[in-house]
Amino acid sequence: MDTIISQDVENIASRIKDDAAILEGKNILVTGGSGFLGGYFLDVIAFFNEHHFTEPCKIICLDNLIVGDQKRMAGLLEKDYFEFIKHDISKPFSYDGPIDFIVHAASVASPTYYRQYPLETIDANVLGTRYLLELAKEKKTRSFLFMSTSETYGDPSPENIPTPETYRGNVSFTGPRACYDESKRLGETLCMAFWQQYGLPVKIARPFNFYGPGLRLDDKRVLPDFVNNVLHNKPIVIHSDGKATRTFCYISDAIAGLFKILLSDFNGEAFNVGNDTQGEISMLDLAKMVQDISGKNVGILHKASLDKNYVTDNPQRRAPDLSKIRRMLNYQPSIDLKTGLQKSIAWYKDNYHL
Numbered sequence: 001m002d003t004i005i006s007q008d009v010e011n012i013a014s015r016i017k018d019d020a021a022i023l024e025g026k027n028i029l030v031t032g033g034s035g036f037l038g039g040y041f042l043d044v045i046a047f048f049n050e051h052h053f054t055e056p057c058k059i060i061c062l063d064n065l066i067v068g069d070q071k072r073m074a075g076l077l078e079k080d081y082f083e084f085i086k087h088d089i090s091k092p093f094s095y096d097g098p099i100d101f102i103v104h105a106a107s108v109a110s111p112t113y114y115r116q117y118p119l120e121t122i123d124a125n126v127l128g129t130r131y132l133l134e135l136a137k138e139k140k141t142r143s144f145l146f147m148s149t150s151e152t153y154g155d156p157s158p159e160n161i162p163t164p165e166t167y168r169g170n171v172s173f174t175g176p177r178a179c180y181d182e183s184k185r186l187g188e189t190l191c192m193a194f195w196q197q198y199g200l201p202v203k204i205a206r207p208f209n210f211y212g213p214g215l216r217l218d219d220k221r222v223l224p225d226f227v228n229n230v231l232h233n234k235p236i237v238i239h240s241d242g243k244a245t246r247t248f249c250y251i252s253d254a255i256a257g258l259f260k261i262l263l264s265d266f267n268g269e270a271f272n273v274g275n276d277t278q279g280e281i282s283m284l285d286l287a288k289m290v291q292d293i294s295g296k297n298v299g300i301l302h303k304a305s306l307d308k309n310y311v312t313d314n315p316q317r318r319a320p321d322l323s324k325i326r327r328m329l330n331y332q333p334s335i336d337l338k339t340g341l342q343k344s345i346a347w348y349k350d351n352y353h354l
């Protein structure tokens with residue numbers, strides 16, 4: 001594991017170590033483990049195995065590598081407590097042994113790629129979630145975390161920003177983003193149905209734009225996309241007027257929040273996870289910030305994307321109301337955007353030799 005990810009993992013572990021004690025000697029299934037979030041889940045559990053637990057937590061990782069990279073699991077593949085199974089979660093899965101915890105983080109998540117793979121995206125979030133919920137029921141799993149998205153809120157009207165978990169959303173069900181937004185919404189409905197009908201201990205997380213090391217440079221989400229250009233000495237290209245705003249949450253804050261949800265007893269609940277400490281930033285200001293931090297004056301261009309649906313149904317604003325997760329789980333994001341970008345850019349330079 002490289003230095004920046006190791007530091008993040010230690011930071012996350014220190015924030016959750018009391019709650020994480022229940023993972024000792026248990027089996028956890030993580031889907032999407034070779035992706036951005038899943039990879040951090042594996043690393044944090046491996047850290048507890050190596051430094052805290054006498055009896056390790058067995059990790060079973062499922063990924064079909066549609067967008068993930070097996071290299072993300074380097075260092076884990078030879079560990080006795082780690083098992084990687086190349087599997088498409090939209091197909092049934094059975095396992096011979098207990099499964100105490102499930103983190104379902106497998107889905108195509110980048111808009112560029114989910115527009116390319118709409119049916120695979122729907123299948124992972126609907127069929128995949130259903131099969132995993134059935135598995136959890138069979139195994140009497142103690143906690144099931146579904147990675148949903150803040151995109152379930154669509155394009156909220158101004159009076160619904162910052163957006164609380166109670167907001168019902170303003171989502172197109174036929175547009176080019178619908179394969180993602182709507183399948184996540186149905187994934188949440190499935191989770192709630194298993195909770196209501198069988199008492200299955202499900203939890204739902206709605207991430208608001210996480211970023212950091214481990215998010216592939218070619219992922220095409222906005223931050224790696226800007227950094228990719230800058231580090232290749234090319235102008236940053238904004239495929240819109242640059243006025244849309246987001247809030248960004250650094251990965252160590254995000255993963256600490258996600259573990260807090262998984263390890264809690266708040267079943268049948270959905271939680272926003274993000275960073276609200278600095279307000280929203282426009283895409284234009286974000287581009288300027290990436291340029292300043294990297295110290296390369298590459299310039300910023302506005303150019304329509306070759307992908308004709310790039311901005312269709314793109315939310316104009318997105319900002320979380322984090323009162324619920326603060327109140328119920330004592331969550332507090334701590335990494336400001338400048339620090340997070342410095343760490344991310346340093347990681348991209350190291351890992352892509354740029």
Ligand SMILES: NC(=O)c1ccc[n+]([C@@H]2O[C@H](COP(=O)([O-])OP(=O)(O)OC[C@H]3O[C@@H](n4cnc5c(N)ncnc54)[C@H](O)[C@@H]3O)[C@@H](O)[C@H]2O)c1
Nearest residue numbers: 032034035036037063064066067068088089106107147210
């Ligand atoms: N990163 C964010 O800011 C963010 C925001 C909102 C929601 N999410 C959700 O969190 C989860 C993880 O996102 P991420 O950013 O790590 O994405 P990612 O693209 O980095 O990783 C997703 C992983 O899932 C795997 N995968 C996709 N479909 C699969 C299938 N059918 N079977 C098995 N594996 C499959 C991919 O190969 C990849 O390794 C996703 O469900 C995503 O929708 C993430």
